[in-house]
Amino acid sequence: MSCGADIIWIKTKSGKKMPCDFFGRQYFKRSDNGNRTVVTLQGEVVIKCIFVDTYDVADGAGYVPHFVTCPNAAVHRKKPEKAERAAQQAEQISL
Numbered sequence: 078m079s080c081g082a083d084i085i086w087i088k089t090k091s092g093k094k095m096p097c098d099f100f101g102r103q104y105f106k107r108s109d110n111g112n113r114t115v116v117t118l119q120g121e122v123v124i125k126c127i128f129v130d131t132y133d134v135a136d137g138a139g140y141v142p143h144f145v146t147c148p149n150a151a152v153h154r155k156k157p158e159k160a161e162r163a164a165q166q167a168e169q170i171s172l
């Protein structure tokens with residue numbers, strides 16, 4: 078990536094290669110109220126999930142798509158969670 082982030086490329090089931098954060102691996106649980114997206118190493122794109130702390134309660138593990146943490150390569154940040162919040166705030170400001 079031009080932003081210099083460590084990226085893992087995962088081929089999704091639709092055959093598309095998706096750049097994900099190398100350090101963005103998360104345990105996830107499917108939830109109707111979830112608003113997170115992860116891509117598993119098997120190439121499954123899981124939407125509407127929540128992140129959980131331990132494997133015990135997780136439905137699986139996946140990687141966070143890089144576009145979530147880096148909406149703009151120029152404003153890349155090291156901490157995914159922070160970047161996400163910053164992106165949301167930026168969105169609200171521009172509304």
Ligand SMILES: [Zn+2]
Nearest residue numbers: 080082147153
């Ligand atoms: Zn980036």
